[in-house]
Amino acid sequence: MRVLSGIQPTGEPHLGNLLGALRWWVADQRHGDSFYCVVDLHSLTVAIPPEERRQATLATATLLLAAGLDPESCTLFVQSHVPAHCQLEWVLGCIASMGELRRMTQFKDKAAKGSEESAGVGLFTYPVLMAADILLYDADRVPVGDDQRQHLELTRDLAQRFNSRFGETFVIPEAAIPPPGRGARIMNLQEPTRKMSKSEGAPQGVITLFDEPREIERKIKRAVTDTDDGPDAVRYDPVTKPGVANLL
Ligand code: ATP
Ligand code: LTN
Numbered sequence: 001m002r003v004l005s006g007i008q009p010t011g012e013p014h015l016g017n018l019l020g021a022l023r024w025w026v027a028d029q030r031h032g033d034s035f036y037c038v039v040d041l042h043s044l045t046v047a048i049p050p051e052e053r054r055q056a057t058l059a060t061a062t063l064l065l066a067a068g069l070d071p072e073s074c075t076l077f078v079q080s081h082v083p084a085h086c087q088l089e090w091v092l093g094c095i096a097s098m099g100e101l102r103r104m105t106q107f108k109d110k111a112a113k114g115s116e117e118s119a120g121v122g123l124f125t126y127p128v129l130m131a132a133d134i135l136l137y138d139a140d141r142v143p144v145g146d147d148q149r150q151h152l153e154l155t156r157d158l159a160q161r162f163n164s165r166f167g168e169t170f171v172i173p174e175a176a177i178p179p180p181g182r183g184a185r186i187m188n189l190q191e192p193t194r195k196m197s198k199s200e201g202a203p204q205g206v207i208t209l210f211d212e213p214r215e216i217e218r219k220i221k222r223a224v225t226d227t228d229d230g231p232d233a234v235r236y237d238p239v240t241k242p243g244v245a246n247l248l
Contacts, residue, residue, distance in 0.1 A: 001032030002171070004139035006039040006079065006130070009056035010046045011198035012208035013063050019183030020145030024176065026068035028143055034074040035137050036064060041079050041086070042129060045110075045122045046199050063209055079133065088132035089125070092158050095165070096128050100157070105150055131155040135170045143176040146184040147195055181236065189223035192242040223247055 005025055007017060028034055038060045043053060057078060069076055079085055101107065104127055111119035134142055134155050142152055152175035159170040178184040186196045190205030197206070205223070207216050225243040226233075238245040 002139045003028045003032050003034035003141045004137045005143050006037045008039050008043040009060045010043045015207040016186035016196035022067045024143040029074040037077050037079045039079045085132050089129045093128045127151045127154050131158050138171040139173050141176050142173050187246040192246045
């Protein structure tokens with residue numbers, strides 16, 4: 001089995017990254033040939049100063065080691081060090097359509113901050129570069145959080161389209177997403193209808209992996225819940241009780 005996944009150096013990794021992705025990467029490294037990359041090229045879609053990006057790339061790689069990735073068992077690398085990612089991105093971009101990229105919810109959410117006219121081209125073609133990351137390594141399995149489900153579907157579509165036009169070339173990868181309630185989508189503690197993120201959302205609602213225990217305790221105690229104080233106020237119902245469900 002070939003495994004590949006990536007994380008952006010856009011800030012301090014958080015509990016969502018750990019529960020939705022990193023701990024599964026650590027488990028997967030023992031079962032196959034696994035490749036994990038710090039996707040610095042993807043992070044160029046977020047405006048951060050170059051020096052901060054360099055530091056975040058190192059800090060993210062350090063954290064992957066601390067989380068349990070073992071370079072003896074997996075290959076850990078920085079995306080921009082391998083030029084073939086961009087080369088394949090161009091080829092795949094020539095078989096992807098504007099319509100399918102425009103339907104990507106991550107693009108729609110991120111572009112919604114301004115007008116589509118002013119959104120960066122990199123934000124638009126982001127999923128094509130992600131498809132290149134995966135297809136380049138013949139990965140069969142891609143462990144990611146639930147927010148990446150649609151990007152994996154696009155990757156499969158592009159691989160199938162390429163194979164049917166030009167002959168069997170790419171392995172069709174499967175997304176490996178944690179089951180619901182097991183970390184697939186951890187929400188921001190202050191805005192429980194929005195996912196915990198490195199680059200967006202209320203910082204007080206994000207538990208970073210560098211937070212001290214007292215800071216974590218404080219953030220959890222101040223988490224937004226709801227006004228229900230009935231006998232079954234504490235129950236897992238992500239639709240009507242998103243804050244409580246997120247904490248559970
Ligand atoms: P950014 O906020 O800059 O977009 P991010 O925090 O969403 O970054 P990524 O680096 O894009 O994180 O993602 C790394 C991995 O963590 C991906 O597999 C992604 O699906 C997963 N992930 C990110 N946020 C969450 C979350 N809130 N819950 C579960 N998994 C998550
Ligand atoms: N798009 C992903 C990060 C990412 C990735 C990948 C994940 C880039 N390339 C390849 C899995 C496989 C994200 O935003 N979380």
